[in-house]
Amino acid sequence: MSEKTCTPQNYVFMQGKYVPYQDAKISVRNHTFLYGTSLFEGIRAYWNQEDEQLYVFRAKEHFERMHRNSRIMHMNPLYSVEKMCEITKELLLKNAPKTDTYIRPTLYKTAEKVGPGLLDNPDDFLIFTTPLGDYVDTSKGLKVCVSNWRRNDDNAIPPRAKISGCYANTALIVTDAKLAGFDDAIVLSENGHVTEGSAMNLYLVENGKLITTNVTDNILIGITRNTIKELAQNELGIEVIEREIDRTELYIGDEAFYCGTGAQVSPITSIDNRAVGDGKVGEITKKLQSLYFDTVKGKIDKYKHWCMPVYDN
Ligand SMILES: Cc1ncc(COP(=O)(O)O)c(C=O)c1O
Structure with missing residues (x-):
């Protein structure tokens, strides 16, 4: 839905x-x-x-x-x-x-x-x-572009605060990406580095390691981003690196995916009309997505403390 x-x-x-x-x-x-x-x-x-x-x-x-x-x-x-x-x-x-x-x-x-x-x-x-079902498609692999809008800076409207007014920026980014025929757009900061997707964080996979942007790079510091970091490190033994990401790194990674409460774990298979890796949903992305869905549905005992039950069964 x-x-x-x-x-x-x-x-x-x-x-x-x-x-x-x-x-x-x-x-x-x-x-x-x-x-x-x-x-x-x-x-x-x-x-x-x-x-x-x-x-x-x-x-x-x-x-x-x-x-x-x-x-x-x-x-x-x-x-x-x-x-x-x-x-x-x-x-x-x-x-x-x-x-x-x-x-x-x-x-x-x-x-x-x-x-x-x-x-x-x-x-x-x-x-x-x-x-609410899927906010973006979590199965087929998203085709995204790099937006020609820039993310608002921490010194303008801080993205980390999740201020509603900040989402006028998101609205421009996602609308123009869709009008150009893409599913979503990755946004750069004014200094030209990668920040995140329109309303979700971004991970790249390079040589078996996960790479995501620094918390100081004008992103919302996502709870899903942290969840993925823990799942990758603890369950798959994958190293997670947080650092500045150049635009061109988007074109040479092995895998890419979005993550966020809305986006959940959404594979990206093309960026700016260049295939990500072999153009198919990546293996590490698949594993993390499956772990994520089991985690949020309360199916993994170790992470059940993250899931608040509503009904008194
Ligand atoms: C701009 C932006 N980045 C990242 C995220 C992901 O944050 P979270 O995982 O806390 O939902 C969101 C919201 O989902 C967002 O609006």
Whole structure:
């Protein structure tokens, strides 16, 4: 299912209450609507048919990131990380999905004033949930380009903060990539180095090692990126190197894949009309993808602590 066909589930948490979707409204003068001043997270919950259980993947780490980032935007996160996890569970219990579900928490500025300042501007925290399958194709291998848009810099709108306004950059990148006939685009920073995909992190495979960009290269420091790093090192004994990546390295790697909550693990088979490796989904990518899907569905005991069960079976 693509994001276009998502249907809202019944309840939304906002202003401290669980309200029916049709009543979850904000003002046309809302600060976040006017200036893009919210922080958000995208979290997935996976339905495991065998366990008849919905597992929320690494909710704690998502809310910890939101808490840290709130300091950048002079925000008060209002609830502890533990409470945010509880609210998520409670909301899912109310909406009761038995399918893979996307959870969208947002910490947002609520002042109804004209003027972008963040002070004297109270915060609210909301969450909605919606069914979501693949955000990008995870099976066939993506054909991507290098965007001619640049990623906004840490000193402009910091990508690490996951600020909603930052995603106007993403919107331009992904839209123009699609209009040019690609599935997505890899984005360079102003200094010409690789950052990440439109809304996901990037890994290259070179000589059996994984390479990904530094956390200081204008990326969102993805929770999936960290998950892949742990799975690669602990389960496959693969070395993971974090360093600056040149554009031309994209053309000479053996394998490439995207990772992110939305993207999950999505193989890339072509970049700027050049085949990645032999142009087929790579073997290491396949292994990591399979490990990732088992992990998020709560099928690997060692990583079950990352999966928050929703239903009291
Ligand atoms: C710009 C960007 N990079 C990377 C990611 C991946 O982050 P995570 O794995 O925490 O979902 C996302 C969100 O999914 C994103 O929006």
